[in-house]
Amino acid sequence: xxxxxxxxxxxxxxxxxxxxxxxxxxxxxxxxxxxxxxxxxxxxxxxxxxxxxxxxxxxxxxxxxxxxxxxxxxxxxxxxxxxxxxxxxxxxxxxxxxxxxxxxxxxxxxxxxxxxxxxxxxxxxxxxxxxxxxxxxxxxxxxxxxxxxxxxxxxxxxxxxxxxxxxxxxxxxxxxxxxxxxxxxxxxxxxxxxxxxxxxxxxxxxxxxxxxxxxxxxxxxxxxxxxxxxxxxxxxxxxxxxx
Numbered sequence: 001x002x003x004x005x006x007x008x009x010x011x012x013x014x015x016x017x018x019x020x021x022x023x024x025x026x027x028x029x030x031x032x033x034x035x036x037x038x039x040x041x042x043x044x045x046x047x048x049x050x051x052x053x054x055x056x057x058x059x060x061x062x063x064x065x066x067x068x069x070x071x072x073x074x075x076x077x078x079x080x081x082x083x084x085x086x087x088x089x090x091x092x093x094x095x096x097x098x099x100x101x102x103x104x105x106x107x108x109x110x111x112x113x114x115x116x117x118x119x120x121x122x123x124x125x126x127x128x129x130x131x132x133x134x135x136x137x138x139x140x141x142x143x144x145x146x147x148x149x150x151x152x153x154x155x156x157x158x159x160x161x162x163x164x165x166x167x168x169x170x171x172x173x174x175x176x177x178x179x180x181x182x183x184x185x186x187x188x189x190x191x192x193x194x195x196x197x198x199x200x201x202x203x204x205x206x207x208x209x210x211x212x213x214x215x216x217x218x219x220x221x222x223x224x225x226x227x228x229x230x231x232x233x234x235x236x237x238x239x240x241x242x243x
Contacts, residue, residue, distance in 0.1 A: 001135055001223055004029030007081040009074065011064065011121065012091030014039030015137060016187050019046050020212030021088050021219050022057070026050040028220065030086065032057040033077040037064065037091070037149045043238075064091055064117035065109065074124035080099060087125040089118035089161075092175050095191065098150045099236050114157035117163070122168055126176050133175040135223050138165050140182040158182075162232050171220040171231030177229040184236025186210035204237030 008025045012018035014036035023046060026032045032050055034057055036043035043059055050057035058080060062073040078084040093113045097106055142197050143151060144158030162180060169178040186198045186209070201209050218233045234240055 001085065001226065003086070003220075003223060005031065005048050006085040007031050007077070007083045008086035008088065009032065009033040009035065009060075009077045009121075009125070010088045011035040011070075011073070011082060011117070012037075012039075013046055014041075014043035017183065017215050018088075018090035020216050021090055021139075022046050023049060023221060024213075024216035025086070025088075025223075026053065026055040026057060026081075029055075030221075031055070031081060031219050032059060033060050033081065034058065035060045035062060035073060035091065037062065041159050056132045056158065057204060064121075065112045068120075070117040070119075071123040072122035074121055074128060078128040084125055084128045084136045087121060087134070087136045087199050088139070089121055089137070089220060091117065092139065094141075094151065096189075097148050097152055097154070102152055103136060109161075110153040111157050111195055114154065115160045118161060119164055120180065122164075126168075126172050129176050131175050134177075136168065136172075136178045137219055137222055138180040140165070140180040140232055142182050142184045142234060144182060145232075145234070145240060165232060175228060177222075177226070179225075179228060179230065180232040181215055181218045181222065182232050182234045182236070184210065184234070186215055186235065187212060203239070203242070204236075208237065210235060210237055217218070 008030040010022040013022040013034040047057040141158040143155040148155040165180040
């Protein structure tokens with residue numbers, strides 16, 4: 001898909017990877033709907049940066065934990081822009097939750113944002129895209145492919161995102177393509193220190209941490225790759241192939 005003049009919605013676009021994706025899509029000429037919940041200042045900065053570069057962007061607020069908020073957000077964006085061509089499900093919650101610390105409230109909060117919201121956003125987006133077609137990209141995580149005992153609900157939610165990607169790709173073909181990106185050590189948790197970061201880099205086959213730009217490149221590839229659907233593109237510097 002050529003992105004110029006296309007409408008793209010990025011959830012969780014006020015910070016971190018979502019922010020980088022929104023800016024990357026705008027650089028390719030997309031008209032960008034910048035979603036946020038609690039990061040209003042960051043989201044506004046993204047919109048301002050896109051507009052300063054000559055692009056088009058608008059802010060959209062929604063608490064995706066609410067039952068019908070994801071579908072409502074999609075409908076609001078499609079109505080405001082007159083179309084929806086690309087959906088990037090980037091909003092997420094990552095909390096450290098070793099066994100014995102998981103509560104029903106924590107479980108519900110993580111699964112609501114990381115898995116339920118992307119599904120209902122995708123379902124609504126596909127209805128808006130219709131026979132004209134479009135692209136849905138889910139931001140998964142290598143946690144969905146590995147065993148992370150300290151992040152149990154998070155890892156389960158990301159495994160669900162990967163399977164959801166496959167299922168939706170089959171259900172929505174041929175008009176809508178659905179893929180995922182599974183980042184590895186691209187943006188570490190904000191509370192990790194330099195020592196932890198250095199150890200992750202040392203034990204990564206490519207001997208460095210990644211960056212949000214690496215994820216943006218993967219997203220753009222999947223937007224443009226018209227014969228790719230149902231795929232999860234791992235961006236982890238090779239950590240998944242270690243013995």
